[in-house]
Amino acid sequence: MLRYLALAVAILFFAAPNAVAQRPNVVLIAVDDLNDWIGVLGGHPQAKTPGMDGLANQGVLFTNAHCQSPVCNPSRASLMTGLFPSTSGIYFLNPDLAESPVAQKSTLLPKRFQQEGYNVNGAGKLFHGGQSRKYWPDWRNFGGASWPRQTPKLAPFKGHPLWDWGIVPESDVDSPDYNTASWAIEQLHQPHSEPFLMGVGFSRPHVPQYASKKWFDLYPNDSLQLPKSLQDDLNDVPEYGVDITRLKHIAPTHQWVTDNDQWKPLVRSYLACVSFVDSQVQRVVEAINQSPHRDNTYIVLFSDHGFHLGEKERYAKRSLWRDSTRVPMIISGPGIKPGVCEAPVQLIDLYPTLLDLCDMKPSVKLEGHSLRPILQNPSADWKHHARCSFGPGNYAIVSRDYRYIHYSDGSEELYHSQTDEHEWKNLIGIKAHDAALAELRRQVPEQRHAVLGKGSTGHQSFSATEAKWNAAK
Numbered sequence: 406m407l408r409y410l411a412l413a414v415a416i417l418f419f420a421a422p423n424a425v426a427q428r429p430n431v432v433l434i435a436v437d438d439l440n441d442w443i444g445v446l447g448g449h450p451q452a453k454t455p456g457m458d459g460l461a462n463q464g465v466l467f468t469n470a471h472c473q474s475p476v477c478n479p480s481r482a483s484l485m486t487g488l489f490p491s492t493s494g495i496y497f498l499n500p501d502l503a504e505s506p507v508a509q510k511s512t513l514l515p516k517r518f519q520q521e522g523y524n525v526n527g528a529g530k531l532f533h534g535g536q537s538r539k540y541w542p543d544w545r546n547f548g549g550a551s552w553p554r555q556t557p558k559l560a561p562f563k564g565h566p567l568w569d570w571g572i573v574p575e576s577d578v579d580s581p582d583y584n585t586a587s588w589a590i591e592q593l594h595q596p597h598s599e600p601f602l603m604g605v606g607f608s609r610p611h612v613p614q615y616a617s618k619k620w621f622d623l624y625p626n627d628s629l630q631l632p633k634s635l636q637d638d639l640n641d642v643p644e645y646g647v648d649i650t651r652l653k654h655i656a657p658t659h660q661w662v663t664d665n666d667q668w669k670p671l672v673r674s675y676l677a678c679v680s681f682v683d684s685q686v687q688r689v690v691e692a693i694n695q696s697p698h699r700d701n702t703y704i705v706l707f708s709d710h711g712f713h714l715g716e717k718e719r720y721a722k723r724s725l726w727r728d729s730t731r732v733p734m735i736i737s738g739p740g741i742k743p744g745v746c747e748a749p750v751q752l753i754d755l756y757p758t759l760l761d762l763c764d765m766k767p768s769v770k771l772e773g774h775s776l777r778p779i780l781q782n783p784s785a786d787w788k789h790h791a792r793c794s795f796g797p798g799n800y801a802i803v804s805r806d807y808r809y810i811h812y813s814d815g816s817e818e819l820y821h822s823q824t825d826e827h828e829w830k831n832l833i834g835i836k837a838h839d840a841a842l843a844e845l846r847r848q849v850p851e852q853r854h855a856v857l858g859k860g861s862t863g864h865q866s867f868s869a870t871e872a873k874w875n876a877a878k
Contacts, residue, residue, distance in 0.1 A: 430702040437611040439708035456687025464737025471791040472710040475729040478533035487771035494854035497863030527604030529585035547584035569613035570674035586685040590692040610678035620677035641831040643816030653865035656721035703738030725801035746783035751791040796867035809845035
């Protein structure tokens with residue numbers, strides 16, 4: 406009897422590590438400030454992104470994916486904690502996660518994988534600012550967010566020093582993003598005795614929007630198409646909605662851009678940066694596909710939020726309209742057949758999804774939902790909405806057919822996504838949409854955490870807008 410018991414214990418002892426080793430790997434690819442200007446999403450008809458398009462063709466492309474905030478820090482904090490900004494109080498470029506009592510109690514995504522026996526490492530922009538060094542195990546940095554800023558500036562805009570765009574003389578190999586991709590490729594060529602979670606964070610197309618000449622050559626100025634815009638587009642937008650996207654913002658105004666003939670240079674620079682970063686994504690994806698880990702590795706690509714290039718007369722993020730909240734999201738890997746999913750999903754869903762795909766116990770503290778059912782069947786019923794916020798009380802709620810925007814002063818916007826992708830006609834007050842509006846209104850959270858942190862551009866814009874409207878009461 407003792408002999409059989411010893412044999413059983415030995416089998417369990419040797420089988421357990423092998424079972425762990427068979428768990429799938431995850432490569433998480435984060436792209437900074439990338440809107441829907443990639444080929445497969447059609448955000449710009451001339452965008453050239455063979456790398457991301459190829460990844461989409463080997464996995465599931467989510468065409469209705471959205472961030473939790475149109476700002477870097479809260480968007481990434483939400484993804485990594487699994488908590489909405491309205492729960493954590495992190496709405497803007499600060500505070501650090503440690504300054505949110507709610508977020509501080511959460512187990513961050515990379516930490517959870519480490520606790521489960523995964524080898525976790527990463528490079529580039531994963532959390533915002535210096536938080537990657539604090540919260541992502543075995544993290545590497547390759548020179549910050551960009552090539553050195555040009556002196557004098559390449560663009561004529563005299564505002565914030567980060568707001569610059571144009572061709573730089575440096576080679577691609579001098580850029581942090583290139584070196585981040587090279588690091589990832591080197592890691593993928595190494596043998597791994599444990600399952601791994603690898604974070605690969607790219608900084609382009611975040612400002613300053615610099616790229617080398619060969620990427621600009623893809624977009625000849627003479628044939629470049631500008632985003633579609635509508636004169637007087639803001640006439641049916643509530644005044645609060647206009648204010649919160651204009652007051653105290655540091656980005657170029659539409660009037661400045663058009664008066665200085667900079668619309669095409671801005672669009673061209675953004676597209677050049679998108680194609681450059683796409684080439685780095687392609688290098689990493691090809692390395693995965695050529696590695697021994699190919700058949701046992703999930704690849705997750707996402708952007709932290711979108712970006713306006715003239716739509717709604719904006720040249721930045723920080724709005725609740727489609728161009729600012731819609732993000733690329735692609736998941737490929739074992740058991741996932743190529744497909745396209747139009748369900749409204751969100752970045753906060755990635756944490757529970759990865760736990761599910763990697764057979765880890767779900768956490769009831771996570772506020773997103775596992776995407777596994779619609780990864781297996783992209784046309785399956787999906788009853789959830791996507792929710793984005795820019796300061797407490799300001800929300801965008803997205804369904805399959807509509808975008809509803811609720812501002813803290815009670816004003817609203819409603820757009821039919823299927824017939825008005827540019828969000829030019831505010832449907833508030835049109836009775837034919839009242840039933841849909843009622844359902845969307847129910848998705849606005851009743852409870853919201855107060856704003857934490859202070860001093861960032863988002864804080865200033867929100868505070869200025871609130872002060873104006875409180876004074877008018």
